[in-house]
Amino acid sequence: MWIIKTFEELTSNEIHRIYKERTVVFVVEQDCAYQEVDDNDLTSIHFFKQIDNTFMAYARLIIEPNSTRIGRVLVPKEHRKNGLGHEILTVMLDYTDQHYPGLPVNAQAQAYLQNYYASFGFQPISDIYLEDNIPHIDMVKVNLTD
Secondary structure, eight states: OEEEEEGGGSOHHHHHHHHHHHIIIIIIITTOOSOOSOTHHHHOEEEEEEETTEEEEEEEEEEOSSOEEEEEEEOOGGGTTSSHHHHHHHHHHHHHHHHSTTOOEEEEEEGGGHHHHHTTTOEEOSOOEEETTEEEEEEEEOOOOO
C-alpha cells in the first residue's frame, strides 16, 4: 500500500528511513556530495511504499505557488525492475490531478529517463545540463482541468 503523508504526519522512524534510503541512492550510489536533506522536506508531501518492514520506493511532491514538483524519486537497488517507479509516478500524478487540478507538474529528470517521463505526458522545457555531474533535463506535465 502507498503511504502519503505531510512532513508533520511522518513518524520519526519513517523520517529516518526516508533519509537513510535517499542518502544511499543519491549520495552514495550516485557518488554525489551535496546537501541531500533540505527545507523542501518540511513542506512536501511524501509518498512511499513499505511492505512489512521493507522500504520499497519513495518520492516527494513539492507544492509551489503555481505548480507542483516531483523530486527525490527512488527505488532501492534490490527492488528495481519491478514496476515500482511506474507505480509511484502514477500514484503521484493521480494525487496531483485530484488535489491540485490544473497545476503543472515539474520534474528535474536524469536525462536518460526523458523518454520514460515522456510516457507519462511530460515534455522537456530545457536542454540537457549537468547537475552534480549527472546529465539532467527539466520537464513539465500540464494538467488540464475538465
